[in-house]
Amino acid sequence: xxxxxxxxxxxxxxxxxxxxxxxxxxxxxxxxxxxxxxxxxxxxxxxxxxxxxxxxxxxxxxxxxxxxxxxxxxxxxxxxxxxxxxxxxxxxxxxxxxxxxxxxxxxxxxxxxxxxxxxxxxxxxxxxxxxxxxxxxxxxxxxxxxxxxxxxxxxxxxxxxxxxxxxxxxxxxxxxxxxxxxxxxxxxxxxxxxxxxxxxxxxxxxxxxxxxxxxxxxxxxxxxxxxxxxxxxxxxxxxxxxxxxxxxxxxxxxxxxxxxxxxxxxxxxxxxxxxxxxxxxxxxxxxxxxxxxxxxxxxxxxxxxxxxxxxxxxxxxxxxxxxxxxxxxxxxxxxxxxxxxxxxxxxxxxxxxxxxxxxxxxxxxxxxxxxxxxxxxxxxxxxxxxxxxxxxxxxxxxxxxxxxxxxxxxxxxxxxxxxxxxxxxxxxxxxxxxxxxxxxxxxxxxxxxxxxxxxxxxxxxxxxxxxxxxxxxxxxxxxxxxxxxxxxxxxxxxxxxxxxxxxxxxxxxxxxxxxxxxxxxxxxxxxxxxxxxxxxxxxxxxxxxxxxxxxxxxxxxxxxxxxxxxxxxxxxxxxxxxxxxxxxxxxxxxxxxxxxxxxxxxxxxxxx
Numbered sequence: 071x072x073x074x075x076x077x078x079x080x081x082x083x084x085x086x087x088x089x090x091x092x093x094x095x096x097x098x099x100x101x102x103x104x105x106x107x108x109x110x111x112x113x114x115x116x117x118x119x120x121x122x123x124x125x126x127x128x129x130x131x132x133x134x135x136x137x138x139x140x141x142x143x144x145x146x147x148x149x150x151x152x153x154x155x156x157x158x159x160x161x162x163x164x165x166x167x168x169x170x171x172x173x174x175x176x177x178x179x180x181x182x183x184x185x186x187x188x189x190x191x192x193x194x195x196x197x198x199x200x201x202x203x204x205x206x207x208x209x210x211x212x213x214x215x216x217x218x219x220x221x222x223x224x225x226x227x228x229x230x231x232x233x234x235x236x237x238x239x240x241x242x243x244x245x246x247x248x249x250x251x252x253x254x255x256x257x258x259x260x261x262x263x264x265x266x267x268x269x270x271x272x273x274x275x276x277x278x279x280x281x282x283x284x285x286x287x288x289x290x291x292x293x294x295x296x297x298x299x300x301x302x303x304x305x306x307x308x309x310x311x312x313x314x315x316x317x318x319x320x321x322x323x324x325x326x327x328x329x330x331x332x333x334x335x336x337x338x339x340x341x342x343x344x345x346x347x348x349x350x351x352x353x354x355x356x357x358x359x360x361x362x363x364x365x366x367x368x369x370x371x372x373x374x375x376x377x378x379x380x381x382x383x384x385x386x387x388x389x390x391x392x393x394x395x396x397x398x399x400x401x402x403x404x405x406x407x408x409x410x411x412x413x414x415x416x417x418x419x420x421x422x423x424x425x426x427x428x429x430x431x432x433x434x435x436x437x438x439x440x441x442x443x444x445x446x447x448x449x450x451x452x453x454x455x456x457x458x459x460x461x462x463x464x465x466x467x468x469x470x471x472x473x474x475x476x477x478x479x480x481x482x483x484x485x486x487x488x489x490x491x492x493x494x495x496x497x498x499x500x501x502x503x504x505x506x507x508x509x510x511x512x513x514x515x516x517x518x519x520x521x522x523x524x525x526x527x528x529x530x531x532x533x534x535x536x537x538x539x540x541x542x543x544x545x546x547x548x549x550x551x552x553x554x555x556x557x558x559x560x561x562x563x564x565x566x567x568x569x570x571x572x573x574x575x576x577x578x579x580x581x582x583x584x585x586x587x588x589x590x591x592x593x594x595x596x597x598x599x600x601x602x603x604x605x606x607x608x609x610x611x612x613x614x615x616x617x618x619x620x621x622x623x624x625x626x627x628x629x630x631x632x633x634x635x636x637x638x639x640x641x642x643x644x645x646x647x648x649x650x651x652x653x654x655x656x657x658x659x660x661x662x663x664x665x666x667x668x669x670x671x672x673x674x675x676x677x678x
Contacts (some may be wrong), residue, residue, distance in 0.1 A: 360388025
């Protein structure tokens with residue numbers, strides 16, 4: 071490999087030496103209309119001995135021989151121009167320093183750099199064109215025809231990558247910008263607007279389209295996805311604009327459309343400076359760190375370079391998984407991974423005494439509604455209520471400044487044990503709030519796309535098996551947001567909270583689960599006839615719709631557009647002591663748990 075690289079460099083230097091000689095000679099010939107006087111012919115030969123070595127040295131110092139001609143780019147051309155201009159400025163100075171009595175015509179000094187740029191830059195560009203045409207031009211004719219939606223920078227970059235891939239044949243771009251329509255990009259025509267998709271799909275026999283609009287609004291991308299679904303083509307997309315700008319991924323790393331692309335939520339605006347002050351160079355702890363929300367919180371917190379990130383998790387495998395990811399992504403992060411149960415007061419207190427977290431995010435909870443409803447009701451109470459109290463009291467005793475609890479929309483007018491247990495956990499935190507002590511902040515939100523045990527992975531699995539896709543009820547609706555968005559808003563709420571508030575996230579509009587199922591089937595390239603939807607009936611504890619506020623609650627606005635504060639009824643220390651006495655029982659039958667919950671959470675109405 072080294073020999074091949076050295077040979078390539080030697081040939082490039084030889085080419086530029088020849089180009090420099092020819093450019094200098096041609097500049098003289100043009101100056102004298104190809105009728106060179108004898109005295110200037112001698113001058114030409116003498117000056118070549120100084121000019122060419124000088125130019126080659128400058129070219130070397132500018133790194134012109136580090137690149138590969140096959141991948142010549144605008145940056146390479148820019149370096150050539152700068153190197154040639156510097157050489158042009160240095161030539162008269164060097165000739166003067168050499169005490170040369172030769173007089174070089176000024177027109178030669180002007181013509182030479184122009185000709186040299188033309189020779190050096192042009193040969194590199196022509197070589198790249200020849201290589202790409204030779205290796206890729208004819209093979210792409212047999213690739214799968216594909217349309218690219220969008221004709222911006224990402225689409226142009228994607229077209230270059232597709233031209234090198236024999237599996238694809240790019241037949242055209244579609245873009246709603248009328249100024250681009252009819253023009254060509256990298257030799258491929260912008261055929262029309264996005265609304266013309268169905269026509270071109272039929273014309274070219276397209277089965278797949280690629281959406282290359284990472285910087286467009288969610289509404290524009292959502293429209294593009296819907297047009298693809300209507301045209302019955304499978305949809306791919308380029309990575310998000312943030313990922314492309316960060317350099318984590320390339321535009322050619324195509325991915326399938328996800329439902330969060332379809333739901334079209336605007337990005338979260340974070341108070342980065344405030345979060346930097348809250349998290350940077352401080353000890354931060356996350357309970358339930360191996361879960362969907364807990365692990366995403368760890369990822370988001372790691373970006374702010376805490377002094378120590380303490381991961382507390384009951385599942386050894388989940389803890390190992392997130393540890394491996396964070397170590398690879400943030401190798402310099404001081405990571406402490408601890409196995410433990412939030413109900414184990416001695417273990418929790420020992421961890422906080424040793425690692426002294428300033429901020430704690432409590433994401434550990436049992437969340438699966440049907441599983442907690444039958445046979446596990448008392449475990450839901452013990453884990454979600456007693457576990458929250460145990461961690462919260464340890465936080466108070468060890469000087470934690472902020473305790474951020476992850477709650478759920480199922481805590482509002484709950485119809486199931488899980489929701490009622492989370493409402494009790496909220497009330498526990500509020501009862502513990504004391505002036506000058508740990509500030510307890512509660513964040514309440516709905517379902518997150520792709521979380522462990524959620525409906526989306528289940529739908530994908532059912533589609534992969536050929537169906538049917540099972541939905542509990544044709545009218546069931548839920549609020550959805552992406553896991554990163556939820557985690558970012560939890561951080562923002564934690565920053566804003568002063569103690570005792572229940573923050574409610576803006577979940578957007580509720581979505582019918584059956585509509586999600588239909589859209590996921592279409593995005594997977596199937597029709598409703600190929601993958602059927604079946605209704606299985608509501609599961610134990612499940613209700614048709616979720617609410618973010620109880621009937622006797624109201625909200626107050628905050629400076630952040632996606633966060634509001636719910637004003638809930640207050641509880642006192644006496645209530646808390648009675649609750650703890652109730653949770654102290656070793657075990658309790660499901661029916662007794664549900665009956666007792668009616669007294670503790672008056673809005674709780676279990677399903678019959």
